[in-house]
Amino acid sequence: MSFVVAIDGPAAAGKGTLSRLIAKRYGFHHLDTGLTYRAAAKALIDAGLPLDDEAVAEKTARQVDLSGLDSAVLSAHAIGEAASKIAVMPAVRRALVEAQRAFALKEPGTVLDGRDIGTVVCPDAAVKLYVTASPEVRAKRRYDEIVTGGGTADYTTIFEDVKKRDTRDMGRADSPLRPAEDAHLLDTSEMSIEAAFQAAKTLIDVALNKTI
Incomplete structure (x- = not known):
């Protein structure tokens, strides 16, 4: 039976990076839904x-x-x-x-990240994480990512886009973005990706030990 890690959260919260790190650490398959x-x-x-x-x-x-x-x-x-x-x-x-x-x-396990993994796609996932950060932090990350890549960007425009997308994702009638009731919240506003990974790893290790 596959061991599933479900990771949800808004855009630019860090869930994609975290998902890839977890998949690599445990040798699991990864899907950015x-x-x-x-x-x-x-x-x-x-x-x-x-x-x-x-x-x-x-x-x-x-x-x-x-x-x-x-x-x-x-x-x-x-x-x-x-x-x-x-x-x-x-x-x-x-x-x-x-x-x-x-x-x-x-097999042996999968990491899926998206907007409705823990609530709709894999409600029985062994570990559910809800990764979030403030809109300001997420907009700054997106801005830095574009500029570092050699592009040009306007922070205010990105910030407004982030808020607009949050409204759309959370207000959607079908599978709205929200934490599953049994999801563990990881707020990365002031947390490094390494700290988020260690927090996730602790939760996953506990769940894995229960399956042995």
């Missing part, structure tokens, strides 16, 4: 298909190959915008949740 929506959106764009046809979007979502998700390609802003449009479609969410649940069965 946000990329599955981006992959479906990219497939629609590449095929010249509409982004407002739920039946077409669902069919496309069911053809997404979870083993071929390239974060460098899928991180493009236009793809993100398109993904946000299809992510609110119940049929698309059902299709991708099915694929994500199938991924979660991989």
Whole structure:
């Protein structure tokens, strides 16, 4: 039986970095579920298909190959915008949740990060983490990331985008972003990624010992 670590939280809270560190430490498979929506959106764009046809979007979502998700390609802003449009479609969410649940069965364990892993995708996960940080900190991280990469950015614009995305994610009728009742909260506003990893590792080790 696969050991599942579910990690949820808003954008730029650090859950992606934390997820990859955990997967590497334990030899688990990792899935950034946000990329599955981006992959479906990219497939629609590449095929010249509409982004407002739920039946077409669902069919496309069911053809997404979870083993071929390239974060460098899928991180493009236009793809993100398109993904946000299809992510609110119940049929698309059902299709991708099915694929994500199938991924979660991989042995010896999996780490899935996203917005609804502990609440919807893997409610029976062995460990559930909700990683968050203040909107100001998350906007600054995103700003620094862009500038360090050689791009240009405006902090105020990014800050407003972060708040807008939070409102959209948390106010969504289908699978809104919220902590699972039994999730462990990790606020990384003033916590290093190493400290967050150690906190997560402690929780995972306890859960793993219970399965032995």
